[in-house]
Each structure stands twice: as C-alpha cells, then as structure tokens.
Amino acid sequence: MSVHIPRLEQYSSITNIPYHVLVDVMRYAYHLDGGPNAVSKFSRTCKYFHFEGVKVLLGEKVVFHIEKHLASFCTFMLADRKRFSMLRGRLVICVGSISGPTTALLIDCLRYITDLPSLHLMSATTFLRSQPLLIAAFAGLTCLTDLYLLVEDQGINSPKAAAAGPAHHYAILLRTMRSPLRSVRLNIVVANILKRFTYMRSLDPVWLLSPHSKTLQSICMENHFTTDASTTVHIFPYVTSLTLSDMHRIQHIRPFIASFPTLRSLRFCGQAWRARIRPHESLKLSAARPSSRLPLTSRLQNKHDQATFGTWTMLEEVVGPTLELYKMGLICRIPRVHIVLLGGVPADEVTMVQEIVQDACPTTVRVMMKMEDIIRVLEPTFLPPHAVLYLTCLELKLNMDALPFCPKDYFERVVRATELLPLVSLTLEIRCEMSPRFYPEDDGCVPPRFASSEWPSFCRTLDKMEEEDVPGHLRDIATRISTLRRVTIAWGRCLAQVPHRVVTLDLDRVPQIIDRPENPREDSEWWHDAF
Numbered sequence: 304m305s306v307h308i309p310r311l312e313q314y315s316s317i318t319n320i321p322y323h324v325l326v327d328v329m330r331y332a333y334h335l336d337g338g339p340n341a342v343s344k345f346s347r348t349c350k351y352f353h354f355e356g357v358k359v360l361l362g363e364k365v366v367f368h369i370e371k372h373l374a375s376f377c378t379f380m381l382a383d384r385k386r387f388s389m390l391r392g393r394l395v396i397c398v399g400s401i402s403g404p405t406t407a408l409l410i411d412c413l414r415y416i417t418d419l420p421s422l423h424l425m426s427a428t429t430f431l432r433s434q435p436l437l438i439a440a441f442a443g444l445t446c447l448t449d450l451y452l453l454v455e456d457q458g459i460n461s462p463k464a465a466a467a468g469p470a471h472h473y474a475i476l477l478r479t480m481r482s483p484l485r486s487v488r489l490n491i492v493v494a495n496i497l498k499r500f501t502y503m504r505s506l507d508p509v510w511l512l513s514p515h516s517k518t519l520q521s522i523c524m525e526n527h528f529t530t531d532a533s534t535t536v537h538i539f540p541y542v543t544s545l546t547l548s549d550m551h552r553i554q555h556i557r558p559f560i561a562s563f564p565t566l567r568s569l570r571f572c573g574q575a576w577r578a579r580i581r582p583h584e585s586l587k588l589s590a591a592r593p594s595s596r597l598p599l600t601s602r603l604q605n606k607h608d609q610a611t612f613g614t615w616t617m618l619e620e621v622v623g624p625t626l627e628l629y630k631m632g633l634i635c636r637i638p639r640v641h642i643v644l645l646g647g648v649p650a651d652e653v654t655m656v657q658e659i660v661q662d663a664c665p666t667t668v669r670v671m672m673k674m675e676d677i678i679r680v681l682e683p684t685f686l687p688p689h690a691v692l693y694l695t696c697l698e699l700k701l702n703m704d705a706l707p708f709c710p711k712d713y714f715e716r717v718v719r720a721t722e723l724l725p726l727v728s729l730t731l732e733i734r735c736e737m738s739p740r741f742y743p744e745d746d747g748c749v750p751p752r753f754a755s756s757e758w759p760s761f762c763r764t765l766d767k768m769e770e771e772d773v774p775g776h777l778r779d780i781a782t783r784i785s786t787l788r789r790v791t792i793a794w795g796r797c798l799a800q801v802p803h804r805v806v807t808l809d810l811d812r813v814p815q816i817i818d819r820p821e822n823p824r825e826d827s828e829w830w831h832d833a834f
Contacts, residue, residue: 361389368397370405377408384415393421393449400426400433410440421449428455431472438476447482454491474505483518490525502529509562513537522563524548525573536561546570549624549643554601556631557608566615571623579673580647586626587651602632609634621663629655637663643671649679656684660691669698673736674705677713682720696728697721703764704736710771714792718783725786732802733794735764750797762796765803774816777808795821 339360367373373396380386401409422441424430431438454473477487491506504510506529512519516539523546530553542563547553549571559566580586587598596604614635621628622641640663642656660668668691672681681699685691699717710733717731737748748762773792781787789809793802799821807817 357386358389361386361392363392364395365390365392366395366397370398370401373398373401374405374408377405377412380412380415381408387412387415388418390416390419392419393423394419395423395425396430397425399429401430403434406434406437410436413440413444416444417446419444419446421451422447423451425451425453426455427452427473427476431476435472438472438479442476442479443481445481445483447480447484449486450480450482450484451488452477452490454489471505474511477511478514480515484515485518486521486523487512487515487519488523488525489528491527493527502531509537509558510535512539516540520544522546526550530558531555539563540565543567544570546572549573549627553627553630554596554604555608556605556633557612560609560614561612564615565617567617568620569618569622570620571627580645582646582648582675584647585651586629586645586647586655589626589647598626598630601630605630605632606634625652625655625659628659633662635663637665639667639669640665641669641671644673644676644680646673646675649683652680653683656680660694664691664693666693667696667698668694669700671700671702673702674708677701677716682716685720685724692725694724695726696730697724697726698730698732700732700734702734702736706737706763708763708767710767711776714776714780718780722784724784726784727786728789728791729780729784729787730791730793733764733768733792734799734802735762735795735797737763737797748797750799762803764794765796768794768804773806774808774818777806777816781808781810 343356365376367376380390422444424441452473473489473491489508489511493506506527508522508524508528509530512522516537518541519539520541521544522539522542525546526548528548536558539562543565545559545563545566545568547570550573553571559569580589589598609632614633616635618633618635618637620639620641621631621633621637622643624643625645628640628642640660642659644652644656646652656670670681685694701713713733714731717729721729735748748764749758749760750762751760777790777792780790788811789807791805791807793805795802795804801821803821805817805819805821808815809817
C-alpha cells in the first residue's frame, strides 16, 4: 500500500499545521512501524483525532488472537453503528473457538458490515465447527473480494473419515458465500495419509470454488488438494493467476487448462525447494508416493492431453520447482519461466531444465539455486547444443548456503555458462543463507535481530562482497557477453526481504553505473518470489 509522506517544513509552527496534514502524519506513523500504538497516541489528544484514529485503525488490518478481544471489538462496533462503514481493511480471526455470547455478538456485527473487502479465518475448522451458526453469518456477507481460509484436518484414520474429507464446514461456507470474491487462498492441512491421495470433492478447488466462477480472478491452493482426470470442469473465465502446492501433488494438468482458459500466471509454491533431493537420488524416479506415476509418464500424458484437447493460449509466466514444471509438459509458448532447482543426480536436473526451456521458448528465465548447483547444473544447462537463441533476459538467484564462497569465481562461472546466449539483460542476485537457524555458531551469520553485545551482527555474504570491485565485475561481464546492455548484481544478508545493495551497469543510460543501498520502498519487488 502506498502511503502519502507529508511535508511539514512549510509550516512555521505545529499550531499552523492543518488537521488533514496531521491525519496524514498519523497514517504515515502507522505504516512506519508505529502501528496501532502510534495512532493511539494521536487519538488521545482530542475528539477529532479520536474519530480519525478509529477510521485509520478500522481501515487497516484488524487481528484477533483471543476471544476476549474479539468480544470487546464487537461491543465497541455495536455501540456506534456508523463505525461499520469505516471497516475497510482486513479482518483476521485467529481464534480457535468462541462461546455462545461472543458468537451472538459477532453474528450481530456481521449483519452491519457492508464495506469490508478482506477476511482471513486462520482456524476455520475449529472456529466454524464450534459455532455452526457462524457459517451462515459469514456466508451472508456481500462485500468481500478477498478470502483466506486455514483448514486443519483432525487426522482421523478410519475409512469413513477418509471418505468424508476434512471437516465439511469450510466447504459449506465456500459454496454458499454471497460475496463477489475476486481472490481466494485455501490452506488445507490434511494429517490423514489416506485422504491426501484419495480424490475428494472437498479437496477439489475446481468444485469448491465453482459458485464463484464468474467473479474470481486469483486462486491459491496451499498444502493439500486433489484433482484427477475425471474432475468436473467449471469454467472460470476471469481467473488469470493460479497458485498450487509444489509438493508433487499434480498428475493431470488438463482439468486446470479446461477450467481456467485465460490463465496468465501459473505458480507452484511451498516448501519443496527446502526439502531438496539428495545428491545420489534421481528426479526422474521421484514420486509423491509409491503408487504415483513417474514424472516422465505424467509429462507424456499431459503433452498428449494438450495436443488432443488444447492448451493455454495466454499464459505469460510459470514458477515452480524443476520436477513440477517438468511433469506439466506444457507445450504452449511462455515468455517468462522461473525454475527452482531441487538437487539430486545432476544429469537428471540438467535434462529436465533443458526440456522445460525448450518447450516454453521463453525470452526470460529466472533460476533459483544453491551453491552446489553452480557447477553441477548451471554450467552445462545453456551450453551447445542446448543454447537457447531466443533467451534475452536471465536472472540467477543464488542462495549462498556453503563455505567457502568466492564471488569472483561465481561470476566467472556464470559468464562461461552464458556467453553464447544472446542476452540483453543479466541479473545476479546473491542472498545469504548462513542463518544461525541452520548453521553452527562458527559458520553461521548473526543477523541484526539476533545480535547482542557478545555476538555483534555480521554477514558472510556482505563481508565477501565488500571486498569485491563490483563495478569492475559488471564491466567485465558486459565486455565478454557482447550482446548485453544491462547487468545487475544485488546482494543481501540472511533473513532480509530486500537486497543490501544493488549495483547496475546500464549501457543505455548516463551515468552507466548506478550503485545504491537498500531501499525497502523501491526494492519491494525484489525477492518477492519468497524462495
């Protein structure tokens, strides 16, 4: 969310500052890590700022973790019903279950909510099961455009429980909601191993969301879901973004192609990249369970289905681990491909990446890798006869997770691996992964949040990059890859959401070298892939 930054130097005294400017200051303080406490301090000054403070808080994210606070909020809102029109942000309920009196208050509140765009239920199973009347109350809302449900199955292992699927309450809510939903995220966690691999409508996103097919634009399915070749097709004509779990759960792509014909972005996200394949294991023999199809079998079947029934014509981007993208066997042209390397036998992953790129014919490829992937996968992937002559933009994101690390050697290997490509733009991102969460004290870094007088903050990646002549490396890369017009090197510390520094050589601008420190506002799009 963009926030207006007020300029106060034009006023000679604080008493001359107009109220509307001070309200902007209050909003700015809220977003500048001050949060509700900053707004609370403003609200105590006078009635005007009390009113404006309430409006600011209700217009942002409102979160409840315990029943007591939820009941207090409902009482506060019902005391003055004009406040309901101020509830224009996101309501997040993390409460597991509530009592009858609190349920009555919440149901009463929901009757008057007319402008709330976003609702997150973080314990939907227990919350809705404890008070079934809440299902109809939430379903009756007509203003929601964004919905997130976290559903946790109870893990009962009886065949009857497996056939029933995880807690039907959320399915009833989804299929009876009256709001014109545009964005839905479902995080369904299934403990019962039998349910994970049995087709059930209560885990089928196409069936669950079919009542909203005329309004949905974005769908995200986290953790568990099921589809198969017999999934009933429901056309979602406006869905352009689809995100699915990357934990090897998809065998058939045909139901998604048929249901989402205008898809532009397909993503496979989750935790698969953390659970990398061991070096001696084969990706080509990897399967979600013993009875699953082998990746090549799924790939050939998906290719046959697309050739027979058609494929996407508007897809612009795919993101996911090597194995998932390989199994999909997409035969349509895709301008941007983002591949997350998984490890295993090097020859397997090299072959898979080459086939993915050859199928998609992208102009932009982004690769997320770890230290061991530099030699075993990166170098052989783009060399003849597999050099892709249509590739003009390459982005390499290295998670620096092993010592020793020599940036100069890494840049040299990148040049050797890509110098035959007709690249116009090359971006090299280095993100430190030597977090103390995963490495012993002698090897790991100390991020600022973990620093102390005994253990001062330091980062191995930052220390190494400070020793390098980065502008010199940029010029050397641009000289050796003759087609390049723009080269960027960015690097950052452990657990950081944005780079520490970004240095760019742009041959079409003056000055050609742009070197700047981190800027959370400008760099918010960096590393947004969360890998």
